[in-house]
Amino acid sequence: xxxxxxxxxxxxxxxxxxxxxxxxxxxxxWPFAFIALVPLYYFAAVERSGRRVFWGGxxxxxxxxxxxxxxxxxxxxxxxxAYLFADLVRLSVVxxxxxxxxxxxxFIWAYSRLRGESVFLxxxxxxxxxxxxxxxLRAVFGGxxxxxxxxxATSVPALMSFAALxxxxxxxxxxxxxSGILVEALLWWRSRPRAVAGAAGLSLLMFVAAFLxxxxxxxxxxxxxxTLSVALIQDxxxxxxxxxxxxxxxxxxxxxxxxxxxxxxGKPDLVIYPFSPVEGTLYRGAKTIFDKxxxxxxxxxxxxxxxxxxxxxxxxxxxxNVYVQTRFMNEYEFWQDGKVVSEYxxxxxFPFMDYTPQWAQRIGFFTTPFDSAAGIPDNHAxxxxxPIGGLLCSELDQPDLARGEAFFAPLIxxxxxxxxxxxxxxxxxxxxxxxxxxAENNVPVIRGNLLGPSGIAARDGSLIAALPAGRGGxxxxxxxxxxxxxxxxxxxxxxxxxxxxCGILASALWPKRLRSRVQN
Numbered sequence: 300x301x302x303x304x305x306x307x308x309x310x311x312x313x314x315x316x317x318x319x320x321x322x323x324x325x326x327x328x329w330p331f332a333f334i335a336l337v338p339l340y341y342f343a344a345v346e347r348s349g350r351r352v353f354w355g356g357x358x359x360x361x362x363x364x365x366x367x368x369x370x371x372x373x374x375x376x377x378x379x380x381a382y383l384f385a386d387l388v389r390l391s392v393v394x395x396x397x398x399x400x401x402x403x404x405x406f407i408w409a410y411s412r413l414r415g416e417s418v419f420l421x422x423x424x425x426x427x428x429x430x431x432x433x434x435x436l437r438a439v440f441g442g443x444x445x446x447x448x449x450x451x452a453t454s455v456p457a458l459m460s461f462a463a464l465x466x467x468x469x470x471x472x473x474x475x476x477x478s479g480i481l482v483e484a485l486l487w488w489r490s491r492p493r494a495v496a497g498a499a500g501l502s503l504l505m506f507v508a509a510f511l512x513x514x515x516x517x518x519x520x521x522x523x524x525x526t527l528s529v530a531l532i533q534d535x536x537x538x539x540x541x542x543x544x545x546x547x548x549x550x551x552x553x554x555x556x557x558x559x560x561x562x563x564x565g566k567p568d569l570v571i572y573p574f575s576p577v578e579g580t581l582y583r584g585a586k587t588i589f590d591k592x593x594x595x596x597x598x599x600x601x602x603x604x605x606x607x608x609x610x611x612x613x614x615x616x617x618x619x620n621v622y623v624q625t626r627f628m629n630e631y632e633f634w635q636d637g638k639v640v641s642e643y644x645x646x647x648x649f650p651f652m653d654y655t656p657q658w659a660q661r662i663g664f665f666t667t668p669f670d671s672a673a674g675i676p677d678n679h680a681x682x683x684x685x686p687i688g689g690l691l692c693s694e695l696d697q698p699d700l701a702r703g704e705a706f707f708a709p710l711i712x713x714x715x716x717x718x719x720x721x722x723x724x725x726x727x728x729x730x731x732x733x734x735x736x737x738a739e740n741n742v743p744v745i746r747g748n749l750l751g752p753s754g755i756a757a758r759d760g761s762l763i764a765a766l767p768a769g770r771g772g773x774x775x776x777x778x779x780x781x782x783x784x785x786x787x788x789x790x791x792x793x794x795x796x797x798x799x800x801c802g803i804l805a806s807a808l809w810p811k812r813l814r815s816r817v818q819n
Contacts, residue, residue: 465793736756
């Protein structure tokens, strides 16, 4: 390492952190994602001090994670009574940065120590030691890991297609692998040009061998099921969002009535209002008396109102809480001609958002006015006899749920909201997550968000139509639904990627162990 580089050793890791920032929202200069790891990998390869390598990885991850977490959680708002919970969420920026930085730092240190003589294996090792901590951080944050490198690839549908083989982490692996190859070329192209050329050629062969069969599978025409015209309502402006109310036994919501009138033009098959019509819950049957005024209107009242707003041929989807049989359910309800014709109930509840865990309740720490109950695992909605997959709000970040839907549903609806955050950062990443759920499972996904962004992703993850955050309007599209064609990822999940990672680690560790035996 040269004297100047030694003195300013932090510059290369910091450069990687800056490149990460430029690759993601709000800049979205996605080509930077393909070189973001190059300075950090180069630094780890040439720096002899293990301590500095660790801190180099920490600097890169901390720079990126601090920006994402700060502009997300600092603007977090929740129920006024749960002010302590909101304060804890805002303070979480500190453990997020420490956890992300420490984990990336440790794995970059391991990468520097396991590097060997093989240019090809070094590049694979670099990718593995980026994706492993990404998988761990995704688990730590309950699926909400906004720093997923693959999210920068939503502008490159061809690259997104790798998600059909190994999910979003495999796409991250491919991008990190390209960075690893670039670093090996920078290090060895003068002294070992044949080794670099051989590694690049072998990498290209592996890339094509994985890409081509998968691309052909994804582009085989599937049998059409039906055509579906959709109109999705987006307010865009949180200051103008409102709720309906019960006025002397009659439901009233003038703002939504105007929006439904606009959405109904052209008589779409499905209109989606990606929020609740009431601030609280609807109730089924007789109204029960609670100590809190949370039951706002009956389903019967809302159904009668809905029947006056839309033609009988159009179905309306709303996302709301429903009190039924002593339980609160978080669900999609499909309304047609004054009746609930189908519903999907959330299966995977998110702690502190959907319910307050028992241990927290015991110490008097409540974050919800009521606890939602989980729907049965195999519950699903139907539209005109066609099964519809459901990913409700936080379920969007649970890839295993989407994998299950891919076997029976020609369409997945993923309505949700990040209205508790002032910044649109989390909402932007949720749209990218919806695109990847589509690409992973070869199923179109409708992502609805009242404040935006909303989008309709095709089977390959590309956006057919979209509305940016902050803009009100009606998002329209016509979809040709086809028979389900589950992908390798739908069938096996992360297993193929785990096998690949284990093979890389074994290949890197074996020569080290053998060399140690020889020396002893």
